Amino acid sequence: MRKAQRRSLGQEAADRVRDAVFAGYFAPGAPLREVELAASLEISRGSVREGLARLEQEGLVRSVWHRGTRVIELSAADVDEVYTVRAALERLAFATAAGRIDASALAGLDGVVDGMARSLAEGADGPALLALDMDFHDRVYEAAANRRLLDAWHAVRSQVYLFQLTRIARDDAEYRGILVGEHRELAGLLRRGDTACLAVAAEEHVDSARRRLVRILADTGTTEA
Incomplete structure (x- = not known):
């Protein structure tokens, strides 16, 4: 260190x-x-x-x-708790950001997704891709301009980061396969201001990660905290 x-x-x-x-x-x-x-x-x-x-x-x-x-250890129970909270936060963050985000912030999100695509093409490692992933979501919370919502995100962000690192380490190909497409879709829905579809997509984006990680932990026998 x-x-x-x-x-x-x-x-x-x-x-x-x-x-x-x-x-x-x-x-x-x-x-x-x-x-x-x-x-x-x-x-x-x-x-x-x-x-x-x-x-x-x-x-x-x-x-x-x-x-x-x-x-902290990674258990299915911990993953369920953290990702259930995160799904609710993301739904609110994206729906709120849709009514407040400006052209500059939208361009910034597009730039992050473009960076994901370039990094994938260049063979970047999982942690480098995750850094871009987290940057995308950090920007959405900033665009939502709700201090208490941002504080709530920061309260679980480190746990999400650690859990996602574990997911990538054990299923890197799956993560790489969905990274750009899912974030490109979210950025597009934000641009259109489609709050109903956006809230559903944001929640599913998180819940699909939760389901995948729970399956990974079950497959490796990690079921207790």
């Missing part, structure tokens, strides 16, 4: 640990030990503790009394 920079050390610790989890340095279920993290980041255990508390608020880690802190 990169050494912590001297800003808000608790936030810096959260950022570095989050990056390490997403990079696979800490696998789902892995323990996060304050002493080791403090030594690696060259900050105090108090700052590490603050950072882990931030990540717990994001749902990326779980702390249990006398058992320490661990990266």
